[in-house]
Amino acid sequence: MKVALLSFAHVHAATYIQLLRDRSDIELVVTDPDAEPGDPTRGKALADELGVTYRADYEEALAEGPRAVIVTSENTRHRDLVEQAAAAGAHILCEKPLATTEDDARAMIDACEQAGVSLMTAYPVRFHPAFAALRHTLTDGTLGPLLSVHGVNNSRPPALVRPWFADPTLAGGGAVMDHTLHIADLLDVLLDGEQPMHVHAVANTLLTPDGAREPEVESAGLLTLTYANGLTATIDCSWSHPATHPAWGGLTLTCVGQRALAEFDAFPPLLTGYDTTDAITRWEPAAIDLDAAMLDTFLTAARTGQRSHPDGHTGLRTLRTALAAYESLRTGQPATVTESGTGRR
Missing domain, CATH: 3.30.360.10 (Dihydrodipicolinate Reductase; domain 2)
Known part of the structure; x- marks a missing residue:
């Protein structure tokens, strides 16, 4: 199953990459176009260090038709990336907080429901x-x-x-x-x-x-x-x-x-x-x-088309x-x- 990870901004991005990279059932592509040029902790430099396939921007990564997408951008950029991923037909795991405003969270939930894809909030505990x-x-x-x-x-x-x-x-x-x-x-x-x-x-x-x-x-x-x-x-x-x-x-x-x-x-x-x-x-x-454990739940839901939990409504309530x-x-x-x-x- 193809999975795309969008942005390395969050501290958990590298952890998710390493967990997915080592799975034989996952084909992983990543992108981090918002990284500062020359930043060794982000962008293509980090992708090369971790040994994963890098794409130049979000559009290129989503054009490959991933079944699942993980959004690990800065908090206020979650909505745009979730809406792009939903439009591409991907099931989505979004880092917490789901958004920084209730309007953005509701828009993300609506976009995923209209596209017929699941939206999961990253609450591993x-x-x-x-x-x-x-x-x-x-x-x-x-x-x-x-x-x-x-x-x-x-x-x-x-x-x-x-x-x-x-x-x-x-x-x-x-x-x-x-x-x-x-x-x-x-x-x-x-x-x-x-x-x-x-x-x-x-x-x-x-x-x-x-x-x-x-x-x-x-x-x-x-x-x-x-x-x-x-x-x-x-x-x-x-x-x-x-x-x-x-x-x-x-x-x-x-x-x-x-x-x-x-x-x-x-x-x-x-x-x-x-x-x-x-x-x-x-x-x-x-x-x-x-x-x-959280990624296992998300990937199983994405593979089977089932609703994943904790879902976007959980993210909104919290x-x-x-x-x-x-x-x-x-x-x-x-x-x-x-x-x-x-x-x-």
């Missing part, structure tokens, strides 16, 4: 077997009704390797846009798609790396979500890991139910130690490749949480989440 076990404790009654959920998704600042993550025009925001969504997706799974009623957010720019220019986006954030049934959830979405941290990032979830408490760690260290060469602590992570957070930051008050957007409480 939901494929973790430990998360499936956590969900089972909720569905089988072991946990009891949920009372509160505390989610943490922290990492090094991605702008250290991809500066556009700190550009509000291209990213649509900072840490809140980048790290709210994985937790929001897990909540979406646990609550069967129920959205919060209100979101209250606080954020700051205090975690900007030394020597960086004046920050235009937030580097730390904390969200409080309230639901109609009284459930309260919090999301720590900060870029709080220093460059020397032993792991790029982490994600944990603590669920408090009436009968029990359950904790989930998406990236627990298998072994810990100390690297005397670099004088830093080392973590060897547990061997669960969530990106590979995006609303982030957009409500930005409304709350703007007003200093909790924002109401509605199906047509967000407003003041």
Whole structure:
């Protein structure tokens, strides 16, 4: 099956390329025409380093008739590339956030539905077997009704390797846009798609790396979500890991139910130690490749023509949480989440 990957802007692009390149059932073509000329971390230079077939632009890659397309561009460019891929008849996996505005997300969903292709949002953490076990404790009654959920998704600042993550025009925001969504997706799974009623957010720019220019986006954030049934959830979405941290990032979830408490760690260290060469602590992570699991699901859906999950509607629901957070930051008050957007409480 032919697969095209559009843009190397996102930090996950190289990972997806390597996973697809090594599959005997995939013919991969890639393109990254928006890369700065001479950038060794993007464009044809990266494609040559990874040993994959490169095309000059998006039109040339899509003209080859790929069955599936993966969009890993800057956030605000997702809509254009998804619409192009849908017009070419390809099933699509789009990096999160699905878009940076509700209008763009809706347009992407509509384009794919009209073209008869599936649109999947890149949320790999939901494929973790430990998360499936956590969900089972909720569905089988072991946990009891949920009372509160505390989610943490922290990492090094991605702008250290991809500066556009700190550009509000291209990213649509900072840490809140980048790290709210994985937790929001897990909540979406646990609550069967129920959205919060209100979101209250606080954020700051205090975690900007030394020597960086004046920050235009937030580097730390904390969200409080309230639901109609009284459930309260919090999301720590900060870029709080220093460059020397032993792991790029982490994600944990603590669920408090009436009968029990359950904790989930998406990236627990298998072994810990100390690297005397670099004088830093080392973590060897547990061997669960969530990106590979997500790609397997996407490729199977593309091959069979089935609807892929998490779909575009999931991407839209979770995006609303982030957009409500930005409304709350703007007003200093909790924002109401509605199906047509967000407003003041």
